Amino acid sequence: MAPTRITKKSDGTFDVPDHVDIPFIIGDGIGPDIWRAAVRVFDAAVETVYGGARKVNWKEVLAGGKAFDQTGEWLPQVTIDTIRDHLVGIKGPLTTPIGGGIRSLNVAIRKALDLYVCQRPTRWFEGVPSPVKHPELVDMVIFRENTEDIYTGIEFPAGTAEAARVKDFLHYEMAVDFNFTEDTAIGIKTVSETGSKRLIRAALNHAVQHRLPSVALVHKGNIMKYTEGAFKGWGYEVAETEFAEYTYTWAQWERTKEALGEQQANTELKTAETTGKIIVKDVIADNFLQQILLNPKDYSVIATLNLNGDYISDALAAIVGGIGIAPGANINYHTGYAVFEATHGTAPRFADTDSMNPSSVILSGVMLFEYIGWSEAATAIVEALQETILQKTVTVDFFNQMTDGKLLKTSEFATAIVDKIKAGFDRSIY
Numbered sequence: 001m002a003p004t005r006i007t008k009k010s011d012g013t014f015d016v017p018d019h020v021d022i023p024f025i026i027g028d029g030i031g032p033d034i035w036r037a038a039v040r041v042f043d044a045a046v047e048t049v050y051g052g053a054r055k056v057n058w059k060e061v062l063a064g065g066k067a068f069d070q071t072g073e074w075l076p077q078v079t080i081d082t083i084r085d086h087l088v089g090i091k092g093p094l095t096t097p098i099g100g101g102i103r104s105l106n107v108a109i110r111k112a113l114d115l116y117v118c119q120r121p122t123r124w125f126e127g128v129p130s131p132v133k134h135p136e137l138v139d140m141v142i143f144r145e146n147t148e149d150i151y152t153g154i155e156f157p158a159g160t161a162e163a164a165r166v167k168d169f170l171h172y173e174m175a176v177d178f179n180f181t182e183d184t185a186i187g188i189k190t191v192s193e194t195g196s197k198r199l200i201r202a203a204l205n206h207a208v209q210h211r212l213p214s215v216a217l218v219h220k221g222n223i224m225k226y227t228e229g230a231f232k233g234w235g236y237e238v239a240e241t242e243f244a245e246y247t248y249t250w251a252q253w254e255r256t257k258e259a260l261g262e263q264q265a266n267t268e269l270k271t272a273e274t275t276g277k278i279i280v281k282d283v284i285a286d287n288f289l290q291q292i293l294l295n296p297k298d299y300s301v302i303a304t305l306n307l308n309g310d311y312i313s314d315a316l317a318a319i320v321g322g323i324g325i326a327p328g329a330n331i332n333y334h335t336g337y338a339v340f341e342a343t344h345g346t347a348p349r350f351a352d353t354d355s356m357n358p359s360s361v362i363l364s365g366v367m368l369f370e371y372i373g374w375s376e377a378a379t380a381i382v383e384a385l386q387e388t389i390l391q392k393t394v395t396v397d398f399f400n401q402m403t404d405g406k407l408l409k410t411s412e413f414a415t416a417i418v419d420k421i422k423a424g425f426d427r428s429i430y
Contacts, residue, residue: 004057006087006372008336014087016372018054023082027092028064029346034358035092037414041358041384042365044418045377054374059086063105064094075105080112083339090340090368092361095348103153106341110146113337115330116195117202118144118306120313120343121367127389128321129401135320137297141212142316143203144309146330148195149227151306154188191227191305193234200235202333203303204243207278215239215247217282218304218312231305232282239280248272249280285312292316313343324356324397327363329371338371340364354409357395359385362417384420388413 004021006014026035039058046054061079068074074097083089094105109115120142124135156163159182167180200217207215217236221229236251248269257265273279283291285308291299292315304312317326328343342361350356362381369378389398392405393416399407408416 005085008087014336014372016374018050019057020055020372021057021059021086022368023059023061023079023086023089025061025063025079025089025091025094026066027342027346028066028095029093029348029351030353030356031064031092031094031342031346033350033352033354033410034342034356034361037358037410038361038365040414041362041381041417041421042369042377044421045369045380045384046374048421049376049380054377061089063091063109068097075108075112080109083109084113084337087336088338088340088368088372090361090365091342093342093344093346095346107151107153109339110330113330113332113339114147114335115332115337115339116145116147116198117329117331117333118142118146118309118313119329119331119367120144120309120316121327122313122316122320124320125325125386125389127386127392128325129398130319130321132293132319134296138292138316138319140292140296140299140316141203141206141301142309142313143199143206143301143303144313145195145199145305147306148190148192149306150187150189151310152188152190154190156186158183158185189224189227191231193230196231196234196305197238198334200231200238200303201242202331203301204239204247204278204280205333207301208243208246211276212278212300213273214279214281214299215301215303216288216299217280218285218288218302218308219282220285220308221282222284228285228305228308235282235303236280243278246278247280248277250282288312289315292319317343322397323360324395325359325363327360327367329364329367331371338368340368340371354411355396356410357397358410358414362414380421381417384417387420388416391416 003017004019006016006020009015026032042056046056061082062070063075063079067076096104123139156166163186166186170176171180203215217232219228219232221232236249239247239249253265253269256268314323317323323344326343329338329340331338341364344360347356366378366381392402393408394405395408395410395413399405
């Protein structure tokens, strides 16, 4: 019997069968609506582009409300094991359980598979309503560290014995000069050299492979010097030691300026830019939130820590049309494990209304196809989605911001995309 699972070869590439099993989690709330729409788009693209020679067998695994209803568990171990066995998976939005000891199912999946990169590409599709004048200038890929920082969940509630012990330790053992009152809660921020470097290494590899002009290390190191400041320093170290052939860093510019003067430093920088070197720079996080509005064209690949990445990703999504069109992936580039996901919430009050935009999960599927090397199917989906938006045949989120759009249901939006995939994207026929 022919293999149906993706495997990773010794050279780091994937062996992908023509008929491949891929696990999916349907999601909670609007998850079933947007998944049913998205999977039709995926199957149409694979069938049309490859003429039936390739096929995906979508294998459902359980997590979230459906898992709890059927098994009594929010995240059954068999779900993690199945994704691990098949290397990749895709998921809709999941609800956060109330109680039960799980802070977030999304975080639990990331931790279980050590998915240390949260990768969020952000680009504008022509015709998508935007609150800014020039959304077309936004074309960035966020590499958000996915396993450390405040999101580790190391917290102690105010008024508990655990919080008191931590406060006593900090006060008496570490001589921390802070007024710890009884109603002070404690959270611990963790940033490691290993975690930072592997995230930044992935961002730099992406820039090299896609011939992108810059990598920005976004941090708050001016205040958190030994965590976020260290992240910046480790980033420059990786660039200068492991990617010296491809990069020129602002740290190098600073050293040249100190030794030889600003004119020579500027000459070096200009030479690096004109010869195609990747410019590695750093930006304070709050300033970066201004820069994505004022000078987005100056940024390409972003490497940042977990909390910063959460804020930045959603802010960028708002510029290009909202979270409904924002795809995402959680990846471990060493093992190959990857879970692609809709980046928005479950929106339970819109469940079963067939009204929400499925583009987030559709574009996450595009990322999945690109990841496994089926780039032709990915391109077909992107082109058809763009054509559908240009015709102003859209779901309610875009329709409400247009003056002459045509409102489609979730399923109708998927049908419009499928029709264009099958038609072959000839703009002259529309």
